[in-house]
Amino acid sequence: RTASEDITINEAVIRKGEQVYLFLGAANRDSRKFRNSHQLDITRNPNPHLAFGHSRHFCLGSSLARLEAKIAIERLLQNVRNLQAVDGNGHYRKIIGFKSLVELHVTFDSYPDENFI
DSSP, X not given: OBOSSOEEETTEEEOTTOBOOOOGGGTTOOTTXXXXXXXXXXXXXXXXXXXXXXXXXXXXXXXXXXXXXXXXXXXXXXXXXXXXXXXXXXXXXXXXXXXXXXXXXXXXXXXXXXXXX
């Protein structure tokens, strides 16, 4: 990105024309805002995250994405017990600026509905 105007963020000054690289993989990991900032905690409250952007750049599809995630997580938790990550953190893509899972191996104890997936 290229700054379209001078701006000061906290104490950093970015001048018009300077290039800025956004590291989305660092978003929502600020230890000043989040306790245990590097752990996934879907019960975090308050949760002033930036996953859907901010202000005029806020995602129009955020309500649909939240609803889809809620349904998927509820359905998963209703159909499996003792869901655990096998290797802890999973395997991430090696892309600068983004944090994106390639795979996450899990185990669980029950699978009551054969038509679940």
